[in-house]
């Protein structure tokens with residue numbers, strides 16, 4: 059399974075990347091705003107130069123011409139750029155156009171299997187189902203990952219399932235069991251994966267015993 063980090067924070071990206079576990083980065087306009095980024099394209103370039111993997115850069119336009127124009131500009135920044143396009147009618151049309159030009163697309167804001175199938179048929183490299191946001195409205199986000207996996211396998215679709223809006227370890231575990239291709243993780247979830255209280259207490263005992271044995 060590939061791990062992406064879901065942030066625009068360069069310190070977090072650098073720390074995760076230095077652990078050697080990062081396969082890519084996803085951003086969105088909210089994450090960019092959270093970091094107070096004004097030179098958005100310059101920021102994408104910095105991320106691309108740090109991480110050897112796909113970096114999702116989201117379009118702001120919602121009309122076909124605007125999405126295509128933005129997508130063509132974004133891919134000029136760096137080979138790692140993957141254009142993130144929302145699941146709307148003009149977005150689907152733009153995915154078809156850009157994918158035919160060889161642009162890597164991440165179709166975002168996916169909340170049901172039909173949306174995922176349409177994005178795949180249009181040529182998206184990734185679909186991003188938002189698990190946590192479905193949980194927020196009382197639905198089971200993990201069932202969506204399982205269902206998309208089943209449908210993509212039934213029809214031999216090679217679009218990758220990029221599980222997004224992951225809030226905690228249990229989401230990640232369920233994604234792994236359901237066969238998501240990629241999980242994009244907030245930094246705190248990555249930190250949570252590493253920590254276990256028995257690891258901490260076990261290490262403390264090893265170190266204390268070592269100190270004792272040295273007299």
Ligand code: G3P
Nearest residue numbers: 064084190191222223224
């Ligand atoms: O990758 C999409 C993600 O950033 C959304 O997460 O927690 O805002 O639902 P969240």
